[in-house]
Amino acid sequence: MKMHITDLKDGDRLQSDLFNRAGLHVLAKGTSVHKEEIALLYRQSIDYIDIEPRVDSTALFGLDRSGFSSRLQENFELTVKGYQSIFLEALTTGKFNQAMVDDKLQPMLEVIDEKKDVVSLLIYFGQDDVNIYNHSLQVGLLSYYIAYWLGYSQQECVDVSKAGYLHDIGKSRVPQEIRNQSHPLNDEEKVELRKHTRYGYEIIKDSMSDERIALAALQHHEREDGSGHPHGLYKDQIHPYAQIVAVANAYVDMTAPDENGNKLTLLTVLRKIYELGFGVLNERAVQVLTRNLMPNFIGKKVRLSNGETATIVWTNPSDIFRPLVQSEQNFYDLSTERNIEITDVFM
Structure with a gap:
């Protein structure tokens, strides 16, 4: 069946070999068409292609879109509630149960691992009201993907995700009237809020043995040009996990609405993060984020x-x-x- 390229669906297959106007071979018969192939067709000025008859997508993937969304929503809510429990335990006792982190985060990671379209996930997660709990989960999930794209092992990706999930746990020690303020903080309040990085390091060190995760909490506001806090570290002094979490945290922060309820588009946020990759945020983490998100748009x-x-x-x-x-x-x-x-x- 002949199809205009703007009407193609992800997974359509070519019915015959495809050539451009110069007679050069572009794609082979049977090729499964995805975003990259569609982009190639645009570059080659090819308007129509022949595709094989379509089959029911639920037969291919075993789970329809509504089914996936339902599982995603359920696990998202459970993981956010899990973080809330961890946060409240840290607030009342000064530490948390490490096993709870694994129990709450792992099922969510297993669900999102099925979904490679990360932009759809970011749009989906961004629909909820932003608070410290779902903010921390979003940073944990995006940190997982960045680590994956950087070539980290599966276990390291999980550990980086934990670091993102727990990066703001130190805010449990910050007075509630400061961390929940909707208006701009004064200088004294800013100083107190900045202490959350040191508080987070201490809480994680008292709760689990992984120094890397504690360092991510301590250093996620450090910047490679020395302009960050709490210690004004430079590029080589910042732990790689903290570098990844810093990029994810900056991205999620920028997607949140301002005090007037206005939000930047995801493309605008990604452009701003890309610009910060030149000397402020870790260049490799920013580059893989940009390179892997852009095709998803x-x-x-x-x-x-x-x-x-x-x-x-x-x-x-x-x-x-x-x-x-x-x-x-x-x-x-x-x-x-x-x-x-x-x-x-x-x-």
Whole structure:
């Protein structure tokens, strides 16, 4: 069946070998089409391809989208509640049960490991009201993916995820009126809040034996140019786990609404993180985050500043944060249409 490339679905298979206008072979018969292949078709100016008849996606994957979403929601809520219990235990006793961290976090990691479209997960998690509990879970999950993309072993990825999950546990020692303030903090309150990194290090050291996880709590606000806190460390002095958690924490922080309820789009946040990768945040962690998230934006719906709703169809290599999008009536190359902005990204 002949199909325009904008109507392709993830997993469609080519019915025959595909050649470009110059007669050069592009893709082989039977190739499974995903975001990368669709981007290749755009670059080759190929509009239509022949695909094999589609089969029911639930037969291929054994679990439909609503089923996955239900499991995701259930595990997300349980893991957030688990962190709340850990946080309250640290608040009342000064330490927590290490086994509870494993019991609450591991099932969530197993669920998200089935879902490689991390952008959809970030959009999904960002729909909830942000508080210290779901913020910590989001940082833990994104830290897991960054470690995976950096080539860490499975166990190391789990450990990095724990470090992200627990990075703010020291806030349990910060007065509630400071950590829950919705208005800007004064200088004295800022000094007190910054102590949460040292508090977190102490709580984790008293609760578990992994020094790396404790260092991530201590150092996740350090910056490679020495501008961070609490010790003003430079690049080589910051533990690799802390470098990863710092990137994940900065990303999740930027996706949260400001005091007026306004939120940056995920693409805008990713661009800001990318810029921080030049001397402030760890370059390798930032690069793998950018490189692995950008293809996931293809196929996502966006709202444009001109009022139209469109779909991202290609990430432009010359300006990766201003992609090619298709609305109902038009294609817009945002790398050249500089007067149009993406104001929201959604599923």
